[in-house]
Amino acid sequence: xxxxxxxxxxxxxxxxxxxxxxxxxxxxxxxxxxxxxxxxxxxxxxxxxxxxxxxxxxxxxxxxxxxxxxxxxxxxxxxxxxxxxxxxxxxxxxxxxxxxxxxxxxxxxxxxxxxxxxxxxxxxxxxxxxxxxxxxxxxxxxxxxxxxxxxxxxxxxxxxxxxxxxxxxxxxxxxxxxxxxxxxxxxxxxxxxxxxxxxxxxxxxxxxxxxxxxxxxxx
Amino acid sequence: xxxxxxxxxxxxxxxxxxxxxxxxxxxxxxxxxxxxxxxxxxxxxxxxxxxxxxxxxxxxxxxxxxxxxxxxxxxxxxxxxxxxxxxxxxxxxxxxxxxxxxxxxxxxxxxxxxxxxxxxxxxxxxxxxxxxxxxxxxxxxxxxxxxxxxxxxxxxxxxxxxxxxxxxxxxxxxxxxxxxxxxxxxxxxxxxxxxxxxxxx
Numbered sequence: 001x002x003x004x005x006x007x008x009x010x011x012x013x014x015x016x017x018x019x020x021x022x023x024x025x026x027x028x029x030x031x032x033x034x035x036x037x038x039x040x041x042x043x044x045x046x047x048x049x050x051x052x053x054x055x056x057x058x059x060x061x062x063x064x065x066x067x068x069x070x071x072x073x074x075x076x077x078x079x080x081x082x083x084x085x086x087x088x089x090x091x092x093x094x095x096x097x098x099x100x101x102x103x104x105x106x107x108x109x110x111x112x113x114x115x116x117x118x119x120x121x122x123x124x125x126x127x128x129x130x131x132x133x134x135x136x137x138x139x140x141x142x143x144x145x146x147x148x149x150x151x152x153x154x155x156x157x158x159x160x161x162x163x164x165x166x167x168x169x170x171x172x173x174x175x176x177x178x179x180x181x182x183x184x185x186x187x188x189x190x191x192x193x194x195x196x197x198x199x200x201x202x203x204x205x206x207x208x209x210x211x212x213x214x215x216x217x218x219x
Numbered sequence: 220x221x222x223x224x225x226x227x228x229x230x231x232x233x234x235x236x237x238x239x240x241x242x243x244x245x246x247x248x249x250x251x252x253x254x255x256x257x258x259x260x261x262x263x264x265x266x267x268x269x270x271x272x273x274x275x276x277x278x279x280x281x282x283x284x285x286x287x288x289x290x291x292x293x294x295x296x297x298x299x300x301x302x303x304x305x306x307x308x309x310x311x312x313x314x315x316x317x318x319x320x321x322x323x324x325x326x327x328x329x330x331x332x333x334x335x336x337x338x339x340x341x342x343x344x345x346x347x348x349x350x351x352x353x354x355x356x357x358x359x360x361x362x363x364x365x366x367x368x369x370x371x372x373x374x375x376x377x378x379x380x381x382x383x384x385x386x387x388x389x390x391x392x393x394x395x396x397x398x399x400x401x402x403x404x405x406x407x408x409x410x411x412x413x414x415x416x417x418x419x420x
Binding site: 032 | 326
């Protein structure tokens with residue numbers, strides 16, 4: 001979706017502000033926000049693509065005025081409500097009032113190291129051979145889907161070159177919406193800066209994205 | 220939870236919101252607060268940029284390892300026991316005399332947690348995510364890094380599940396150094412591409 005998350009090439013946000021010796025957390029609640037989000041995700045009711053979509057579905061004014069962990073928590077509340085774990089009444093009262101759906105699992109402290117070490121690999125076998133090969137010219141599709149997609153706006157309808165054929169990966173555009181993993185081949189596609197940004201682009205710039213096969217057409 | 224000291228009064232209502240959410244989920248038996256403690260401890264004290272610095276130092280010192288890292292970064296990094304969440308599919312990209320690599324996630328905050336730990340705020344914030352792909356030289360200058368005009372810039376937008384680790388160039392004057400000494404020269408920012416490796420003091 002053309003949401004507030006799709007930031008590449010936008011202007012007006014001001015300079016980057018690196019912080020010397022930046023701490024991992026800027027407030028105690030951020031520690032809990034990270035942990036609550038990971039623990040709730042471990043219940044297994046939604047996947048990473050659905051959680052990304054919940055974040056990018058925040059109103060743009062809300063997204064841009066929220067810190068990153070605030071975005072996480074606001075999206076988490078949406079996911080918890082959608083899947084029946086908390087209700088509006090729970091959140092309004094700040095207490096557990098309504099009964100909750102039964103989670104697939106609850107992450108216990110003793111299992112955290114193993115779960116973090118395992119991660120969540122999303123490579124999957126793809127039955128059909130890769131449609132494109134390294135060195136081939138391709139054009140990214142020009143589309144504006146209302147649902148989740150991982151093809152940034154700046155890289156739509158652009159001429160690029162396949163640099164590498166990666167593995168098969170879960171397709172986020174369907175997986176975010178409960179329509180299955182539908183794995184596809186993923187390719188690293190490189191674009192000249194001038195192809196993307198046109199006049200005035202840095203002549204030395206090359207930008208690459210990792211694109212699912214259905215984002216690409218032969219050029 | 221222990222006394223919550225936020226250092227920022229503006230965030231107090233949000234701290235209360237997060238605490239309420241944690242309480243609700245705990246009372247319903249959906250989360251274990253002790254698991255949160257372990258997660259936070261893991262990312263505050265166990266997983267951080269030192270992991271990635273050791274990968275880079277080993278690649279500098281061992282051409283066979285560097286070659287493996289180039290071909291199959293996931294396996295080469297796993298051999299040092301750095302595995303897991305947001306490091307499941309790794310790609311190492313090597314700076315050269317004529318090309319400098321820079322990593323961004325314009326769509327969210329994709330970042331190789333297993334080798335760099337949790338990302339800094341600037342990596343997740345709009346100024347970096349919006350400009351790294353259109354004005355990387357300007358961004359680098361805000362980090363105090365001015366590249367020669369002839370140096371090509373390759374920006375890797377982390378749009379899928381691949382996570383990137385920049386291998387900076389080895390500084391001169393470090394011949395014969397141990398991997399521990401070399402790792403001290405590799406900052407988190409050098410492995411994102413917003414800095415170079417430090418030189419010998």
